[in-house]
Amino acid sequence: MYRGCGGWGTFGMFNVDANYDVTQDTAQFFSAQMLTQEWVDPVDESHFVYPASTDIKDSHGHVLVTAYSVRRPDKQWSLLLVNKDQANLHSVVVEFHDSAKHSNHYFQGTIRQVSFGGGQLCLACEGTERICPSGWSGGDLRSERG
């Protein structure tokens, strides 16, 4: 483990103090939590991953928002959207395409949305007070088509 201001837990999830006690969770910790507790169902069962894509690109054709979809064992669809455009929000319309039936489908009813970004993380050096909120946030949305 690495101690002190400017030092971080060895492999990325925690910052520690002089006694090697965890003082702060880092961004990879929260990302791992979202992946394992929210995107997928936190149970020891198979999940099925389906290809997903977005058309949100910058002027050079770089994909700014990537998408990953999974069908969970609890029968829910779960969509992971990664916005790599740090300074801008992007609106999305989510379509599920059934290639066998040549039809599109949409979320219906209540959708649980969980997010994590720079606004939810503030790294504090040892000896300073952490005043920023940390962690991911979540809430229920109502599908406009539901």
Add this chain to the structure above:
Amino acid sequence: MTRLRWCGGIVKIWRDDGLPKDVPMQITESNLAYDTAAQYMQPFGALWLADYAGSFLTVCGKALFYYQ
């Protein structure tokens, strides 16, 4: 090129080199460590982990493990 295409390309190379299709592929140990860049502890690290996990599983990775 997206991370998904990178992962897909690497998986294809392994298969083309002879790894049988029925042998599952797993990433058994990975992380972004502090000593390379402090940015890895900041939102960049979160984006990387989410993008990389989604990419690997989408291109038929069976499991991956974060090493802490």
